[in-house]
Amino acid sequence: MVKKAASKTTKKPTAKKGLDTDRFGPSTIRDEVVLEVKNLQTNFTTKWGTVKACDGISYSVKRGETLGIVGESGSGKSVTALSIMRLIQSPPGEIAGGEVILNGRDILQISESQMTSVRGGEISMILQDPMQALNPVFDINDQVGEAIGIHQKVRGKTRWEKVVDALRKVRIPAAETRAKDYPHQLSGGMRQRVVGAIGISSNPDVIIADEPTTSLDVTIQAAYLRLLKQIQSETGAAIIFITHDFGIVAKMCDRVAVMYAGRIVEMADVREIFNNPLHEYTKALIGSVPKLEEKTGRLPQIDGQPPLLYDLPQGDSFAPRSPLKYDEKDALIRPELIEAKPNHFVQLSRCSVKDFDKYKDKVSYG
């Protein structure tokens, strides 16, 4: 590390031109849907009964767009992602219905061998924990090269050049030397970049980033988020960001889908979600997080526990935790996801949406 003097008079180390990616400006979204999920249903057979982990999920993402999927543990975020990748183990799991349209075709209908080249090709998954994603016994060249070899069918010198190029793309200094290192020889930040290099090596159209629940150091997390933004600006990929954390949504996403008990309860542009949330669950998730920017008074909290998916209430599964007063019979109605305002969707239930009456004309049970 070369130290540089940055005293006030000598040098101002401000950001270089062309590096606006780390400023988290809005991503360049192209008006072209790259992935569309329609009424996706995935069930698990367990000894307690059928778990509808993904219960009729529909969403789409455009090129260059970042869609956040947020919701508490067990709400079905990962199962939805794994269903899109067709990585649900059967048994106990089964994709029971729906369509996953990637670049114009339903990938639930293609053969397994075709799917193998789609996976890690047109669509790829990046894990946040770099140690989990890298194999300690192979060097970096082997691991990045393997990914490149599969999708680009290149070997030898060409493959090597592509590996070095991929490492440069994620700004790994001295890429030629680093490529010969093993994972343990790299710093945490560098390993993250290698995982990123693998993720983009196939020029994916869609990247799914599934963030595990473990808490990372803020600086490491920030570096990971920067890396994703940078990859996006370099490849124009759509990103589906799965997270628990509305802070990540605020920082990263253009649009958000909020999941509860296997279903989407609200979906809208990120600012709309923060400024005008309609569903009580969304309001509670946003409101129950302490703020760094100011001293917060007592936090509003969501009472109760997340529901067990094999034992879901019949109608509105959020009703038991809703702070609103409602009639028991309304809780038995299965709410529909409606477009309350342009591009703002909400699962409209009397029990969980305060403004129900405003939109009740849009549903049969209104």
Added chain:
Amino acid sequence: MTTKEKVDYSHIPPAVGCSNDGEPIIQVRNIRKWYQVNKALPFIGKIDWLKAVDDVSFDVTPGKTIGLVGESGCGKTTTAKMVLGLEEPTTDGEVPIGQIYFEGEDVKTLTNAGRKEMRRSVQAVFQDPWSSLNPRMRVSTIIAEPLEINTTMTKKERDTRAGDLLGEVGLNPYQGNLYPHEFSGGQRQRIGIARALALNPKLIVLDEPVSALDVSIRAQIMNLLVDLQEEHNLAYILIAHNLATVRYMCHKTAVMYLGVVQEYGDTEAIFAKPTHLYTNALISAALPSHPDIVRDEIVLPGEVVSPVNPPPGDVFMSRTPLEVRKNHIYTKERPPLVEIGKDHYVVETPWSTVTGHDLSEFHLSVDEAM
């Protein structure tokens, strides 16, 4: 309970940022935990020290929370373990001596009765509610275990107390008959808190008490802790990565880097005017609470360095984007905490604070940061 005569604090060594106000329960003075990482041969090799905690001082007072914050490996848990008596501060050989005082008495010279009293008074709740409870024990037994060991209560009395404690943490007394696996993560954390409360402690060490919990449950647990603190005048030491949690829960905050407290004082004073570059870097990297809040990041050069044989001077030296003048005294000697405002202290060197700089000077680009 025995009523204690007024505690005498006059003999407690002074430390920057610590007064004897508020009748501290625990006072930590210049403690160190140095782990020997090699076996040095006598007279030949030099010992390699991993300095997990190096010269830390603070006071813990009733009804107040002190937060220890900083990145993984900066020594937060090690500090807490020393307070809990799970680790001995290092004092052998070349290592300077530090002390921990419990209600004005050096813990090393406590009588057996004093030691017992301290063990009752200082409890802990850990991060992982999944592994910290014995899966084969009923919850009421788990909660009553400290009572069985430390009191002469009968089984019946213990069960009643366990039921009361369950109620106090928002669970139903009948749930005492269940086993840990029958509870969710948030409920298990409540059980851990009930157990910590069993002996009417004065201080509870909370090591990342909510970070393993679901977001929707965190507020429940934080609010419970705040309520219990008010009700019982409890002191907390809260260890957290998350600065927003610290701001919500803590009256005082110590920002640690590489085993050393870099900024210390009243939480609001620190957040109003974060002064150490490291504190500013942490804040700049924290997630925003609204999409319109865009923080320019301060990316410090390099990575967190190893705590093995850290430089003799300022441990932050290798991470600063500012010029480190050769032969400056603080390249050779540890810089002290300096008072810069009301109840606000920071390690001050020409390169470690933002004082006299415009924050935008530090908004480094990714390339430069690598």
